[in-house]
Amino acid sequence: MIYIEYSFSISPKQPATDILIAELGEKGFESFIKSEIGLLAYILKSEWEEDILNDVFILKNPDFQISWSHKEIPQQNWNAEWEKNFHQIKVGDRCMVRAPFHRAENLQYDIIIEPKMSFGTGHHETTHMMLQQILDSNLEGKSVLDMGCGTGVLAILADMKGAKSVDAIDVDEWCFLNSKENVERNNRNHIKVYQGDSSLLVGKKYDVIIANINRNVLLEDISIYSDCLNPDGALFLSGFYLKDLDAISSKCSIHNLQFEKKLEKNNWVSVKYVN
Template sequence: MAIVYLEYNFKIIPLQPATDILIAELGDAGFESFVETEEGLLAYILKEEWKEGLLDDLFALQHPDFKISWTSTEIEQQNWNAEWEKNFHPIQVGGRCMVRAPFHDPIDVEFDIVIEPKMSFGTGHHETTHMMLQHILDHDFEGKSVLDMGCGTGVLAILANKKGATPVEAIDIDEWCVINTQENIERNACLTIHVEQGTSDLLTGRKYDVILANINRNILLDDIPMYANCLNKGGALFLSGFYLQDLDAISAKCAAHGLEFEKKLEKNNWISAKYVN
């Protein structure tokens, strides 16, 4: 039986910051994947997850300075490939890492990552993923144990593994993300990465040198206590998926659990921050 998604086609005026705000809110509402277009945004949610009134209380849709209209249609999972191929272009991060699809030609870089995202989030194009990849490039991962929480396509776990991290675990609540991560792990010959489906409840009793979590503000705030408990002394926690205005709340929650803010990256009002214990 084919998995059926609903595709919402949002027309947005002006595009920014409305598009970024809408993506964050739709992510909280259960939408899984997003493709930015010249006129706005395509957003995807499993049909079985949709419910009446899902969009009624979204701030972006009520804001007087934003003009947002939308239509929706059903799309089967196997039809996604043609859509993302039209919109997925290779990216480079820090001149050292390339994230590309299987149909893109490779170039000579230190870390060549091949991702087939399908319905999963994390191609490197979104500001949050791009900044997390930058953090990974700047950090020493040799021999470090790593968790990629909310792994999406697995791109963060894959780069960490390519930089020498072992063991590496990747966790996502969504079954399709788990399947997609496993496919991308095999595609990049990072076969020692272990993938699981679940939430932070899986983390009880586990320990890591590095935790990567690119999710959203509310989930991060809920899960930071668990991340702190799981982080080895001298470890690093990298967080993204939130805005500049959320940084104080994120940092305060980290500080309350013994994690010190070290540095941040900022791109189009999105933030990726590093904390250490």
């Protein structure tokens, strides 16, 4: 597969960088790396159009100076790019997310991720907060769904936390294959990875549902998540900004899901709802 790489120079960087990531995500861009000058963003060439940025609002905002260029990136160059730009991260003092080429540390949860073109390394605020939510939750013996699994990092941590079964689902083939690789790499035995969307959830039931997806998909699928939750179940949502929280909570309330806990980082939020 061939990807198109966009290199953005952004000043000031925040909140423009995060807004740009959100807008590009809705355009089909799959992966992002925050750089010294701004942002690198990647989209499959087959999904790309010359005018793809024409209606990206943040690029027209006079409060920010944003310039960009783009080029083709052959797939075989991608792993080298990750090795140059991907740094291990820690979530509190209990969890590390690292690539195979990083040295392990003596932490309770050591997750090895080969991210390739998938979203979910822990670097983005939403993934980091969802990892924190999982760390703070008792998943022992519970059935878990990781919807929009990306690299599978959240599913892997849920399994490490003692979940009896984990379904990891992503609509993107690359994410599906990458999640399967990462599950095997971390020797997790209770995770099943599927390619598809929320239509796969018909007739399924879970104790815990994790969904780190964009706002519009969440609003569309909250009713499905509610139907899939067992009594006393928990729904963890992220992938949206603080300004979208009222709309998300309102939709959850309609389906008898009550707000319990919120984490916030750089205007991104991660929220726990219970039924």
